[in-house]
Amino acid sequence: MRCPFCGYEDTRVLDSRELSEGRAIRRRRECPQCHARFTTYERYETGPITVIKKDGRREKFDRKKILNGLLKAFEKRPITVDDMERIVDNIVSQLQKSGTLEVPSELIGKLVMEELRKVDQVAYVRFASVYKDFREIDQFIEVIKELRNEGQI
Structure with missing residues (x-):
C-alpha cells in the first residue's frame, strides 16, 4: 500500500486485528521511507445500498456519514475511534442482513440511536x-426522562 504521507510504494504491516466479528481487518502500517505510521481498514462489501432521503432523493450509502455523526455525538466523551468504527460496523451489518438494497434514512437514524443508547447516554441525547431536530428545551428533558424511566441514568 502506498504511504499517504510521502507516496512511497511499499509500506509494511506492523499489526493486524480482526474487527466486527471478522467482518473487517484493521492494519497498522509503517512507511520504511519516511517512517510515518497510519491505519488502514479492510472490509468486504455486499451489494450497494441506496439511502432514500426524507425528500425522496436517493443517494449511495456512505458509512463515513454515520462515523462523522458519531464523532460529533461522542466529542469529548471517553470512547475510541475503533469503538465508533465497531458501532458503524454493527449498523452496516444490520442493514446488510436485512437484504434490502434501498433503505430509508430514518431507519439508519433509528439504528444509530439504538447503538448510542446502549453505549453513552450523553452521545445519545446529542445525536x-x-x-x-429539537427546537425546545422540553424536548431534551423528555429524552432524559425516557432514559431515567428505563433505568439507564
Missing part, C-alpha cells in the same frame, strides 16, 4: 437533538 437525538440533531436527528429529531
